[in-house]
Amino acid sequence: MTARPTRWAAGGSDNDYYAETFAALVAEGEDVEGEARLADALCPRGARVLDAGAGMGRVAAALQQRGHHVLAVEPDAGLVARAQATYPDLPVLPVDVLDVDARMLAAAGAPEAFDLVVAVGNVMVFVAEGTEVAVLRRLHDLLAPGGRVLLGFHPVDGPTTSRDYAPADFVADATAAGLHVDARYGSYELHPPTDSYVVWVLARGTDRA
Structure with a gap:
């Protein structure tokens, strides 16, 4: 079991803005x-997808609507309820x-390995201090052969209680976790x-051509 509180949990009620903002956008029909x-573009049709740190589930639900077999993972009880x-x-x-x-x-009827693991929305800058490599290793271990991980975060000046995470430091941690960088972009577009x-x-480093 995880022992240290995450940086997200340290935000307490200040985190309410996240779910409230996106719930309003969803209700208004915004993109x-x-x-x-x-x-969706990173995986085959009907792929096995894990959304780690799924928040209120908007990304996972969008992928489910596109025909993928999706499991969301989210520790925040308020976000799970939302x-x-x-x-x-x-x-x-x-x-x-x-x-x-x-x-x-198995209890969730989910596979043990996934074609894509998603950890977007600043997940990596909100994990518990000192667990970055462990989290990345867990994402690595959840991948099926040939699978990939999609992550996104603010490396500096992120939300309250998040850490600064220089790209060079992230790459070093990913490498230590057995992952390698296929690509880096400045946006999801x-x-x-x-x-x-x-x-x-x-x-996964073992899948590198």
Whole structure:
């Protein structure tokens, strides 16, 4: 079990803005599927997808609507409740990704390995201090052969309680976790890399051509 509180949990009630903002956008019919469009392009039709740190489930639900077999993982009870209310057909494991094991996956009717693991929305800058490599290793271990990981976060000046995570430090941690960088972009629309936001596509080092 995870022992340290995450940086997200340290935000307490200040985190309410996240779910409230996106719930309002969903209710108003606004486009909240930018990350999901790129994720959809990264995997085959009917792919096995894990959304780690799924928040209120908007990306996972968008991928489910595109015909993928999706499992959301989210430890924040308030966000889990919001996901279940907004997307009642979306399966959600209410745990930290570090706690996901074969028993949980089997109980959820999910596979043990995934074609794509998604961790967008600043997940990596909100994990518990000192667990970055462990989280990346867990994402690595959840990949099926040939699978990939899609991540995105603000490397500097991110939300309250998040850490600064220089791209060079992230690459070093990903490498230590057995992953390598397939691509880096500045947005989910594949703009060139920027200093303000980073989008990564990673794969297992053993799958590298």
